[in-house]
Amino acid sequence: MSEQKNKQLKIIFLSSEGAGHINACVGLAQELAKCGHEIYFFNKPSNIGQFEKLGFKEIILHENAVVDDTDDAKKQVKTDNKDDDDQGKLRETIIKSNLLADLSPYDQLDVFDRHKNKNFFGFSMINDIRKVHEQIRQSLSEQKPDLVIVDYILIPPCIAYGQIPWAYLCSHNPLHLFNSQLLPPITSGLPTDNRSGWADFYDKFRKTYQSSLQYCQNELNKHYQCPEVNKNQFLFLSPHFNIYGYPEQLDYTDIITLPENVVRLDGFCRQQSTTTTDDNDNKTFELPENIKTRLSDTVKLIYFSLGTFGSTNVTLMQKILNELAGCPHQIIVSTGQSHQQLSLSENMYGQSYLPQMSILPLVDLVITHGGNNTVTETMSYGKPMIVMPLFADQHDNAQRIMEKGFGYRINPHRFESNQLIQLIQQIFSDKIMIERCTNAGNLIRKSNSKWKACKKIEKLLNNNKE
Numbered sequence: 001m002s003e004q005k006n007k008q009l010k011i012i013f014l015s016s017e018g019a020g021h022i023n024a025c026v027g028l029a030q031e032l033a034k035c036g037h038e039i040y041f042f043n044k045p046s047n048i049g050q051f052e053k054l055g056f057k058e059i060i061l062h063e064n065a066v067v068d069d070t071d072d073a074k075k076q077v078k079t080d081n082k083d084d085d086d087q088g089k090l091r092e093t094i095i096k097s098n099l100l101a102d103l104s105p106y107d108q109l110d111v112f113d114r115h116k117n118k119n120f121f122g123f124s125m126i127n128d129i130r131k132v133h134e135q136i137r138q139s140l141s142e143q144k145p146d147l148v149i150v151d152y153i154l155i156p157p158c159i160a161y162g163q164i165p166w167a168y169l170c171s172h173n174p175l176h177l178f179n180s181q182l183l184p185p186i187t188s189g190l191p192t193d194n195r196s197g198w199a200d201f202y203d204k205f206r207k208t209y210q211s212s213l214q215y216c217q218n219e220l221n222k223h224y225q226c227p228e229v230n231k232n233q234f235l236f237l238s239p240h241f242n243i244y245g246y247p248e249q250l251d252y253t254d255i256i257t258l259p260e261n262v263v264r265l266d267g268f269c270r271q272q273s274t275t276t277t278d279d280n281d282n283k284t285f286e287l288p289e290n291i292k293t294r295l296s297d298t299v300k301l302i303y304f305s306l307g308t309f310g311s312t313n314v315t316l317m318q319k320i321l322n323e324l325a326g327c328p329h330q331i332i333v334s335t336g337q338s339h340q341q342l343s344l345s346e347n348m349y350g351q352s353y354l355p356q357m358s359i360l361p362l363v364d365l366v367i368t369h370g371g372n373n374t375v376t377e378t379m380s381y382g383k384p385m386i387v388m389p390l391f392a393d394q395h396d397n398a399q400r401i402m403e404k405g406f407g408y409r410i411n412p413h414r415f416e417s418n419q420l421i422q423l424i425q426q427i428f429s430d431k432i433m434i435e436r437c438t439n440a441g442n443l444i445r446k447s448n449s450k451w452k453a454c455k456k457i458e459k460l461l462n463n464n465k466e
Contacts, residue, residue, distance in 0.1 A: 009146040009461065012040040012059070013169075014136070014159070019308055020373045021151045022050075024171035024245065027268030028149070029056060031450040032457070040143065042136065059139050061132040097121070099391040100313045102413035105189050106201060108391055112209035114216070122216035125154045129220060133158060140164055147461060149243070154217050155236045157224040165464050167457070168237050170244040171268065172372055173393035173400070177244050179234050180256050186234060189395025191403060192255060210234050241460045243453065245372070247379045249440045250400050261460060265453040266444045267376030270357065285358035288349045291330045300329045300364040300428055305356070306412075307369045310390050311336025316412060318342055320367075320388070323420050332359060365427055367420075369412075370394035370401075379406065382441020384427050384434060386420070388412035406437055 011032055015025040029039045033055060041051040043058045051058050097111050097119050114120045129152075137158035140148065148159050151169040159166050170177040175186045184190040185201040187209070217236050218228045229236050241261040245268040258264060287301075295301055304324065311317055317338065324331055325345035333350035335342050344350050356374070360366070360381040368374045370387040375397045378385055385407035387398035398409040408423050427433060 009037040009458070010040070010143065011037055011147045011149060012042065012140070012143065012145045013149050013151070014042045014156070015151045016153065017044075020371050021171050023270050023373050024268040025149070025151050025169060026051075026054060027245075027270040028169065028243070028265075028450065028453070030054070030271050031454050035451070035454045035458075037454075040145070042132075042139070059143070061135050100310065100316070105187055105395045106204065108187070109201075109204050109208040111391075112212060113207075114212035116208075120212055120216075122154065122213055125152075126216050126219055129154060129156050130223065133224070137162075147457070150238075153213065153235065154220060157221055157226040160221075160236060160238075161226050165240045165461060166238050167240060167263070168235065168242045170235075170242065173396040174244045174246050174252065174264075175396050176235055176393065177237070177242060177262070178252060178256060182256055183252055184396070184399075187392050187395055189389065189399045189409075191399060192252070193403075240464055241457070243457070245376055247376060247440065247444055248447075249443070250375075250379065250397075250404055250406070252400075263453050263456050263460070265449040266447055267380055268373065268450075269377050269380050285355045285362070287362060291332070291349050294330050294347075298328075301362060302327070302329050302331045302365045302367060302424070303334075303356075303359055303363040304331055304367040305334035305354075305369070305374065306336075306388065306390065307371045307374065308336060310369045311338055313390075314338045314341045320412065320420070321345070321348070323415070323417070324348070324367075326418075327421050327424060329364075329424065332363065365424065370397040372397060375401065379437075380441055380444045382438040382444075384430075384437045386410060386423055386427070405433060406440065407433075 011029075013025045013029055015021045025041070029041070033039050039056045041056050041058055042061050043051055045060055045062060048058065048060060097117060099108060099111050103111075110116045112120065114122065133156055136156050140158065140162060145164060148164055148166040149169050150159060150166060151171050155168070168177075175183055179186075184192055184198060185205050187205070188197070188201045190197050190201065213234065214229055214231060221228060241263055243263040243265075245265050247266045251264070291301070304320070305311070306313070306317060311334065317335070321333065321342060321344065325347065327347060329347065331348045332354065333344060333348050334354045334356070335350040335352055337352060339350065339352040342350070357377060360377055360383060363383060365386070366374070366378045366383050367386045367388065368378065370389045371394060375385070385401055387394070387401055387407060387409050388411070389395045389398040389409070390412065401407045402409045407427065410420060410423060
């Protein structure tokens with residue numbers, strides 16, 4: 001108990017737009033707050049209150065602000081009050097980028113090539129950061145936090161090269177963080193025990209995704225007269241420490257050894273479902289009566305979600321739903337914003353937004369796109385998975401889940417008729433897999449890994465001051 005009475009720290013989070021990133025930051029922020037620390041979030045005017053309702057303080061960044069430097073005594077921020085729907089912009093970028101199309105992980109690297117894709121997300125990130133960079137710098141100067149935690153692929157130079165300790169929070173598969181030649185290439189979905197294909201993927205990855213991301217970071221750095229980033233590194237990592245959430249049962253620590261300044265936890269699992277879109281996500285979930293009455297020892301409950309972006313591919317969603325219509329089990333469907341365009345069968349119940357953290361304890365199986373939050377949250381409740389990866393680290397998560405025996409991987413675009421239903425039945429008949437998942441969930445929930453991570457963060461900050 002004496003450890004929890006350490007000096008209260010002031011910690012500011014900067015999160016990318018997108019429910020996955022925000023939920024990861026919120027999950028860690030909740031635990032840090034429980035440890036007695038003061039938590040702030042940088043936020044946009046269009047989302048005012050989303051962090052306050054969770055008990056955190058907000059620092060509002062006006063996207064189109066211009067700083068008037070003529071008054072040195074008091075710099076005033078002016079804005080044209082045009083608050084963009086950032087989640088909508090990101091969704092539109094994903095759709096335009098062709099990431100949701102039927103492409104192999106290798107071919108998807110072209111989407112992450114700034115030379116081939118004029119809509120490469122890094123370009124808009126440069127503009128977004130430049131719009132708020134001076135406000136971030138001023139806020140850090142005024143607030144004087146003890147730590148800044150960033151879940152953003154590009155790092156604002158005022159944070160990266162400032163005087164305040166900062167940490168990169170990796171809400172992706174940790175291959176993004178490790179950058180080790182002992183492990184498969186990032187976003188490849190290649191196995192860890194077979195190096196066939198590694199070399200070709202690594203070569204293209206460096207020439208496309210890695211090169212393009214470094215270009216964008218260096219464009220920011222040059223604009224603010226800061227040095228270029230290390231060309232051998234994919235992400236711009238903190239020299240202080242970095243944080244990631246991934247269950248020990250899935251992690252790659254059976255292959256590599258983590259540096260001392262890496263903070264690992266089993267998952268960022270927030271205490272209640274939080275998104276940027278609907279307050280209903282914070283409510284508990286009541287299983288519909290017509291679904292509940294059909295459940296039995298032989299009729300199970302399945303949760304299906306392709307995530308915020310995957311659900312925008314209506315054709316793909318309907319293809320999977322049509323296949324699941326022939327399933328003898330009951331299915332809860334997260335339909336996303338395309339709810340009105342989808343047709344659900346009698347064995348299904350669906351809503352645009354569902355409180356995932358309330359649903360997971362109720363189900364017997366999860367069919368997912370393999371986003372990092374969904375994977376870690378599902379693991380924490382001990383449920384097997386069928387992963388239908390669409391892009392990026394979803395391929396890596398799908399492969400790791402299959403390798404470690406917690407589920408199966410299937411191509412969402414190319415599965416054959418009845419293949420998905422056969423996998424479902426195979427899992428429900430696999431008592432060893434179900435027991436493995438249950439045991440893993442019990443261990444994760446008992447591990448207290450978030451609290452341990454907070455204690456390590458406190459220790460690393462103290463060491464940094466010394």
